[in-house]
Amino acid sequence: VAQLYGITRLSVGQARCNTTSVQATGSKGEAPLWNEEDGWVVLDPPSDTAVVERLAKQEDWSNVHYLTRPDLSQQEKQWFKEAYKSPYKLYPPEKFLLKRGGNVVVEYVRVPVGTTRRQMIEKSFEAPEDEKDIAPFDLKKQWAWANKVLFGPQRDMKNYPSYVDPGTVPRPEIVHKFVPRSLFDAMVPYSGVTGFYVLSVGGVFALVGKGVIVSTYALSYFFYFGIAWAFTKLPPVRRFLDNRVPQLTNRLNEMYYVGPIQQKKDHISACIAAAQQTKDMIQQLPKLYDVQIENVDLQLENNYRDRLKQAFTEVKSRLDCQVALAATKAELEKDYMIDWITNQVVQNITPDLEKKNIQSCLAQLQTLSKSAKI
């Protein structure tokens, strides 16, 4: 397309260069190369190196042809050439280029001594160094430009006030759910308060009578809705509905919304109580352990005492056996000795000794009988 709206140059290759709002003066410094009111204008690549250096310092690479950029390396010039010639290839942004020393990201900024905190904060909102020349976009400048354009000296605030968020404006008054009140009130001075109703209902009936709205078997069903709606407006029906409908809706609400939520809450509190109970039980567990230990100790004591008793009885039985043996032996000896002694004595008793013993006994008896008091 040779002539495009707003562009004064015709060459295709030059049309691919973008321009920004840069104060670009001529190489001699006489007339400006570009005027703002011309809009999108394509410039020839400047041949003056001073201009190139000035633009390079401004970090505006859009008006500078790649052949005149001395800061680019050979590889980067080659990339730029390929991107310039091809409609599809893109010049890789600097942050994706492989650099010597590795692609290291450094997150500190050198600031001079005496920088205030505000200056540091404003600096932090600037774009990083590797993105500044790729897309020179300054938010503050954009806002300043918008403010200058939209709220400049020519602005007509009376007829075209500033933008109002529609979400903050309340809805216009509405009658019967879709009729605006302005229309309603506009008809009142011409046809009274019932004008709208008469026009709408009477108009429908007139059109039906004239045949514009065809009266088929289905037309009556349309009027049933209106009759039902008017029926609900009657006071007794209105009163009944105002009582019954909230009752039913509250029932449904409780059944399907409030009830399940309350069940969940109760379940949760029950779980919390059970957990608290478990926690308390865990707190009292050491007592249980002490009781169990004491139980075991008692069993051990019981066993010990049983064994002790067993040992005692066994020892005692052995000792009793020994005692009985000794006693038996002693008794035997005693009995044997007594028997032997008596037998020896009896053996040694002669008849005359026996006779003498009996005589002595009789004599003693006689003496005793004399002294006895019978």
Add this chain to the structure above:
Amino acid sequence: MGNALNNTNLGGFPKEYNPRIHGAYQADRFYGTPDKPFSSLKVNEVFQWLNRRDMSLTGIARFYSRKLYSHQRRYHLSAGSKGVGFVHFALFFSFLGFIRAYKHDRHLDDGKYH
């Protein structure tokens, strides 16, 4: 033939719109020369008023778009709208459907015993 498109304005702001005067663009406002509102006209002024209006295709499209945006702003985007915009939309298209189906049952109009 591409020269016919040199002075056209396809998909752009109206020629009379100037952000320095009118501020941010609002689709529901008219940025041309102010004229009397239609409701305050007398009957003999109606044709003059219509002649002053832009009756080209783009003008009609702009009028339609402005009305849509203003209706949306008033009834749809306002606080507490509760579906009134949808109801108006449905009624409008119901009316168009009525117009479309006007000829459907005309054979019943001349029925003697209807």
